[in-house]
Amino acid sequence: MEYVLLALLVVPIGCAIVFTLIPSHYSQLTRYVALAGGVAMLVLSLVVFFAYEYESGSGLRYELQWTWLEDVGFLQKDGITFFLAVDGIAAPLVLLNGIVILAAVLVSWNIQHRPKDFFVLLFLLVSGVYGVFISEDLFFFFFWYEVAVLPMYLLIAVWGASSNFGTFTRTKEYGAMKLTMMLVAGSVLIFVGIFAIFHEAGAGTFDMTVLREIKYDEDFQKWCYPLFMVGFGVLAGMWPLHTWSPDGHVAAPTGVSMLHAGVLMKLGAFGILRVGMTLLPEGADYWSPALMTLGVTGALYGAVSALAQNDLKYMVGYSSVSHMGYVLMGLASMNEIGVNGAVLQMFAHGVMTALMFTNVGAIYDQAHLRDMTQFGGLAKKMPRHTAFFAIAGLSSLGLPGLAGFIAEFHIFVGVFRAEYYWAGGLGILAAALTATYILRMLARAYLGPFNERWEEIKEMRIGEQASGALLIAAIIAMGIWPAMFVDRIADSVTNIPGIS
Amino acid sequence: MAHNWEILAPELILVGWAAAIILADLFWGRIGKEPLGWFAALGAFIAGGVSLLWVDDNIDFNGLIDINDYTTLFRVFFCGTAGFACIASARYVKQKLLHPGEYYGLILLATVGANGMAAAGELLTAYISLELLSFSLYVLTGYSKFDLRSNEAGLKYNLLGAFSSAILLYGIAMMYGVTGTTDYSEISAQLSGNIQDIEPAMLLGLALIISGIGFKVAAVPFHMYTPDAYEGAPLPITALISALSKSAGIALFLKLFVQGFLPIVDDWKYFVAGIAVITMAVGNLVALQQTNIKRLLAYSSIGQVGYLLVGIAALDVGKPDAASAIVLHMVGYVFTNLAAFVAIIVYYNWTGREEIGEFKGLAERAPFLALCLTIALFSLSGMPLFAGFATKFILFQAAANNDLLWLAGIASFFSFVSLYYYLVVIREMYLGEPDEKTRFPTPWFEYGALTILIAGVFFVGLYPRPLFDVVDTSTDSIFPPVASSNVQDVAPQP
Numbered sequence: 001m002e003y004v005l006l007a008l009l010v011v012p013i014g015c016a017i018v019f020t021l022i023p024s025h026y027s028q029l030t031r032y033v034a035l036a037g038g039v040a041m042l043v044l045s046l047v048v049f050f051a052y053e054y055e056s057g058s059g060l061r062y063e064l065q066w067t068w069l070e071d072v073g074f075l076q077k078d079g080i081t082f083f084l085a086v087d088g089i090a091a092p093l094v095l096l097n098g099i100v101i102l103a104a105v106l107v108s109w110n111i112q113h114r115p116k117d118f119f120v121l122l123f124l125l126v127s128g129v130y131g132v133f134i135s136e137d138l139f140f141f142f143f144w145y146e147v148a149v150l151p152m153y154l155l156i157a158v159w160g161a162s163s164n165f166g167t168f169t170r171t172k173e174y175g176a177m178k179l180t181m182m183l184v185a186g187s188v189l190i191f192v193g194i195f196a197i198f199h200e201a202g203a204g205t206f207d208m209t210v211l212r213e214i215k216y217d218e219d220f221q222k223w224c225y226p227l228f229m230v231g232f233g234v235l236a237g238m239w240p241l242h243t244w245s246p247d248g249h250v251a252a253p254t255g256v257s258m259l260h261a262g263v264l265m266k267l268g269a270f271g272i273l274r275v276g277m278t279l280l281p282e283g284a285d286y287w288s289p290a291l292m293t294l295g296v297t298g299a300l301y302g303a304v305s306a307l308a309q310n311d312l313k314y315m316v317g318y319s320s321v322s323h324m325g326y327v328l329m330g331l332a333s334m335n336e337i338g339v340n341g342a343v344l345q346m347f348a349h350g351v352m353t354a355l356m357f358t359n360v361g362a363i364y365d366q367a368h369l370r371d372m373t374q375f376g377g378l379a380k381k382m383p384r385h386t387a388f389f390a391i392a393g394l395s396s397l398g399l400p401g402l403a404g405f406i407a408e409f410h411i412f413v414g415v416f417r418a419e420y421y422w423a424g425g426l427g428i429l430a431a432a433l434t435a436t437y438i439l440r441m442l443a444r445a446y447l448g449p450f451n452e453r454w455e456e457i458k459e460m461r462i463g464e465q466a467s468g469a470l471l472i473a474a475i476i477a478m479g480i481w482p483a484m485f486v487d488r489i490a491d492s493v494t495n496i497p498g499i500s
Numbered sequence: 501m502a503h504n505w506e507i508l509a510p511e512l513i514l515v516g517w518a519a520a521i522i523l524a525d526l527f528w529g530r531i532g533k534e535p536l537g538w539f540a541a542l543g544a545f546i547a548g549g550v551s552l553l554w555v556d557d558n559i560d561f562n563g564l565i566d567i568n569d570y571t572t573l574f575r576v577f578f579c580g581t582a583g584f585a586c587i588a589s590a591r592y593v594k595q596k597l598l599h600p601g602e603y604y605g606l607i608l609l610a611t612v613g614a615n616g617m618a619a620a621g622e623l624l625t626a627y628i629s630l631e632l633l634s635f636s637l638y639v640l641t642g643y644s645k646f647d648l649r650s651n652e653a654g655l656k657y658n659l660l661g662a663f664s665s666a667i668l669l670y671g672i673a674m675m676y677g678v679t680g681t682t683d684y685s686e687i688s689a690q691l692s693g694n695i696q697d698i699e700p701a702m703l704l705g706l707a708l709i710i711s712g713i714g715f716k717v718a719a720v721p722f723h724m725y726t727p728d729a730y731e732g733a734p735l736p737i738t739a740l741i742s743a744l745s746k747s748a749g750i751a752l753f754l755k756l757f758v759q760g761f762l763p764i765v766d767d768w769k770y771f772v773a774g775i776a777v778i779t780m781a782v783g784n785l786v787a788l789q790q791t792n793i794k795r796l797l798a799y800s801s802i803g804q805v806g807y808l809l810v811g812i813a814a815l816d817v818g819k820p821d822a823a824s825a826i827v828l829h830m831v832g833y834v835f836t837n838l839a840a841f842v843a844i845i846v847y848y849n850w851t852g853r854e855e856i857g858e859f860k861g862l863a864e865r866a867p868f869l870a871l872c873l874t875i876a877l878f879s880l881s882g883m884p885l886f887a888g889f890a891t892k893f894i895l896f897q898a899a900a901n902n903d904l905l906w907l908a909g910i911a912s913f914f915s916f917v918s919l920y921y922y923l924v925v926i927r928e929m930y931l932g933e934p935d936e937k938t939r940f941p942t943p944w945f946e947y948g949a950l951t952i953l954i955a956g957v958f959f960v961g962l963y964p965r966p967l968f969d970v971v972d973t974s975t976d977s978i979f980p981p982v983a984s985s986n987v988q989d990v991a992p993q994p
Contacts, residue, residue: 069965072972073828073894074821074901139893146884153923158930173927181920188916191893192909195900 002064004047005084005134008094011040012101012127019120027115034119038102041126045098052091054491060085060136060209068140076204083137083207088492089273089343090133092485093266096350097133099474100262101126103467107358108255110365110461111159118159118253121151125259132267138194138206138275145271146187148264149235152248152256153180160251161364163311175251182244186234190271193227196220197279211279218282225283228276229291236268237324239298246305246317254361257313261320262354266346269327273339273496277331281498285334292332292415296423296430299325303433307440312363312370315441316356319396322430323349329427330411335500336493338414341407343489348395348403348478355392355471359385362460363445372441377450378457385460386446388468393438395475398431403478406485507567510551510575514612517543518605525601533600537590538945540604541583544611548579551615563683565619569974573827574618574751581743581834582611587949588842589736591849597643597734607740610636614748618755623672623682626752630668630716633748634661637741641733653732660725661715668712674705684759688980692763706761706768710775713756717749717805720779730798735848738794739841742801743834750808750830754815754823755978762817762980773813773907780806780914787921793844793854796921797837800880803918804833807895810911814899823975825891825898828968832879832887832960839953840876842946843869850940856925860932865939870929872950877922879957882915887960894968 015037022030052061066082069075086094104122111118124147131144153176160172198206201214216224234241245265249257272291277284302322309315323345330342362385363378364370379386395402398409408431415424460468478485493499505512521540524531531539551572565571586604593600609632616629638661642654676682678698679690691702715722730738761768783802790796811826846869847862848854863870879886882893892915896908942950960967 068963069968072965072968073824074898142893143884143889146889150878150883150885153926154930157927173931177920177923177927180923181916184916184919188909188912191896191912192900192905195897195908196905198897199900199905 001051002062002084004044004051005062005064005086007044008041008048008130008134009084009127011037011044012123012130016120016123016127019116019123022116024114024116030116030119031109034105034108034123037123038105042098042102045095048086049091049095049488052086052088052488054088054487059495060087062086063136074204078205078207078210080139080206081137082140084134085136086134087495088488088490089270091488092343092347093133093263093270094130096266096347097126097129097263099470100258100350100354103354103358103470104255104258106463106467106470107258107361108253109463111253111255113159118155121155122255122259125151125155125256125264129259129263129267132270136208138197138208138211140206141208141271141275142187142190142194145190145267148267149180149183149187152176152183152260155256156248156252159253159256161253163250163314170247170251172251175247179244179248182241183235186231186241186268189227189231190275193224193231193275196224196227200224208275208279216280216282221280221283222286225276225280225287228280229272229287232268232271232276233294233328234268235265236272236328237265237298237321238268238294238328239301239321239325242298242302242321242324245321246314249317249320249357250311250313254357254364257357257361258354261317261357262350265320265324266327266350269324269331269342269346272328272331273342277498278496281496285498288332288334291328292420292423295325295328295332296426297325298322298328299427299430300433301325303430303437307433307437309437310371310373312360312372312441312445313357315372315437316353316360319356319434319437320349320353322434323353323396325430326408326411326427329415329423333411333414333418333420334498335414335418336490337410338418339493339496339499340486340489341410341412341414343493344403344410344478344482344485345407347485348407348475351471351474351478352392352395352404355388355468355475356396358464358467358471359389359392359460362464366457367454372445375445375451375454377446377448378454379446380450381454381457382459384465384468386442388472389446390442391472391475393442395479397435397438401476401479403475406478406482503561507565509553510547510579511612511615513547513550514543514579514608514615517547518608521608522601522605525599533594534590536600536604537586537593540608541586543608544579544583544586547611548576548583551575551579563621564625565616566621567619569977570755571615571619573970573974574747575615577831577834578611578614578618578744578748581747581838582607582740584838584842584949584953585736585740585744587945588739588838588845589734590945591943592734592736592845595849598645603640603643606636606640610640610740610744614744614751617748618751620752620755621684621759623675623684623756626756627665627669627672630748630752631665633745634665634716637737637745640737640740641729643737644734647732649732650734651732653729657725657729664712664715664722667708667715671705671708671710671712674701674708678702678705684756685980687760688763691761702764703767706764707771709756710768710771713749713753714775717746717753717808718802719775719805719809720782720802723779723782723802726802727795727798730801731792731794735794735841735845735854738797739838739845742797742837742841746801746805747830747834750805750826753812754826754975757812757815758823758978759980762815765816769813772809773904776806776809776813776907777910779803779809780911784914784917787918790921791856793856793859793925796856796925797840800918800921801837803914804837804880806914807892807911810899810904810907811895813907814902814904816902818979819902820972820975820979822898822902823979824968824972825895827971827975828960828964829891829895831967831971832891832957835953835956835960836876836879836887839872839950839957840880842950842953843873843876846942846946846950856928857932859925859928861934862929864934864937866942868942868947868950872954873929874926875954875957877925879961881919881922883919885958885961887957890961890964
């Protein structure tokens, strides 16, 4: 089984190498290889998810540890190891990545401009995401984290699209540069945090299973934890450091937006949980009111901003900020049900935001326009597209039976149980605002009288439909059978010190 | 007195080879300019290979030089660097320069100087080696005879260099006055004793030595010549200055401070740390405004020296980990920088352009070059998969481990700043529309050199273990044994 984890890294990197070897005029071959790679990753992810045995005691599964550097410089035995493992928190996120990458490949089928280079970078990105979820060594954790950020600049700047707002333009270069610089700035804090932890631990190793056993000084925890909270928080879209997210996601091509909003932002929240809260529980406890406040603010601010957008993609972008705010609230509750909810929300938001970006991409490809006030009654011409968007939207606003409800319910219970009544109340208000902007969007663009201007518009392409169907399957699966996820997650959340 | 001359074989080969090239150019004009470059590269590689024969400690010439693992590592490294510089020069020299024989001869002689700096066991030998390196580079910088910028650069480099050499020499004299010796290990022994009453002279000497070497490695505020020298010099020589001169300076800096000045580490630790901070700040911030690729890389290389100085500041008694981290980072940096320069040289040979804005659309015209340059720039900014990430991580962690977490934080911050200006170049290459659509090929030799260098960048980035082991062994060989009782005397004051 441990080699399945290795395969999660080998498949995307192998595909990236294969792409570079395919001559650039065989672009159709590139696409088929990408599809095969995407299917392979989904299958491997499903295997990891379902084979994960949650009943046989908590802890890591499928450990694979290879020495990378040891006994040189300041490193002692097992100084830096290539250490792969999953726990119950990582397993659903691995599955999420598998689902979203396949969906992204299907959506990116019609990329005409240098498809080979596009898929190389996309698969590199995916390998980075997998690497973060399954690395148990702090060095490699950060290594893969940066690998996931590395290709973003080119992916957005080369294949993205600029937005013209009439009075001003947000160019794709701007979005790409802003995203890259803000994420790397966050990495600086993480970098420093890792240095500090390694030095403080004095164990001469970056192995997180060893670092976890060490009791860090309380004062140290108090000043070190914010480095991780803010550093990873940037990627998690934590208010007020979220501003890269709408601009970057809007500028990016559809497939990249799906991966970035759907999976990459989860790396931030996962980092807070895996590195920050697990290694520094007292620091996490001390700073949890701050995290809660920022999370609630993000949830409300994102929802209010989404309400003000006419551009469909900006609306989805701000809704991501809002939903990631819930994730942070769940983490800040510091109790089992809340943190469970945070992880559930990572999965739920990942699939539903990917679905929303698929839909926005589908309409933009045909209309070259994303302003919802310019549409109207599109349901007549694009019934499936409308249905898909509606399902994503309803999940997002927390309709029971769909993924979003399960996650948000857990989070709110956790938040109230932690006695943050004000935060819980405001969070529910944000959920109500979500309902407003989603229904407003559906009413403006898809329902109501048909706008004759769009007589030529057609149903979304088969690839996009397949991608949508895959994501909807995940949304519904989680909505009607959450136990499948909760069992796995709860198994590991109870293991985290400081979680009550 | 019979000396063991054979331990100097690599240097003798280099000198002989240089003479042979100059004579060949003089008497056998048919050989052509390009083959002469390849021939020079061959000589450098042979010398590097021969230096592998001495991997054990070997001190001779009354301790003036010692040939140990440290020296061997640097000999191989310097010879390799010179070899790649010669390969990269071949077409450039053919198209733009006169007198190829002297050109390659001087590159090989500069390598001899660099080797001497790593091998020297006492201050005067180090000084003479440094001068040999510097003088070769002064001439090479001004080598483009009809180019005003090159002349200006050569003159400026020469004048400022001479000035800084004088400062260094004065520092050496001060140190001799304080300790009565120029031998590193004897200096160390003297400094471990009671030096209260001569402390001002010692501090002055130390400051002068740091300034003198700081000039060679282009640390701020002794960096003023760098951008002009980089911009004016023929491109391959820019590459050579950024790689060879810089790393030789660091080799000398490291060995001298480890073997000679470690007992007084408290006196220079924060001095060097301060220089590191301003070097990183000036290098990276000024680089943001550059429009010429050579000046950009000049300032970026200043920034890189800042990171290396972070490592020097982190040196401490009995802790060789920072030393090995410095050398590791330097090797990664040189690989990366050479790759960047080879790519730029190929582009320059085809188009004669060196403004950043003129790199637009390179990805369309020469995808391989654009890819290599992108990889090199990402590596310089410390992105993973490439050398820069692993080596910077280890270097900064070494600083953090020696209670310089704040310095590691500043270094990480400036490393982040640097990403911006590298991305600007990458943006031009991938987003700009090229003026002409014609593709141009990369010549075979340059293609091979780039492939090897980029492979090295990946190797250091993905599996640095073999290299790190070698580096660790080599730096251990210059570190004085810890067991001596002097260690206790110089423990940091509370």
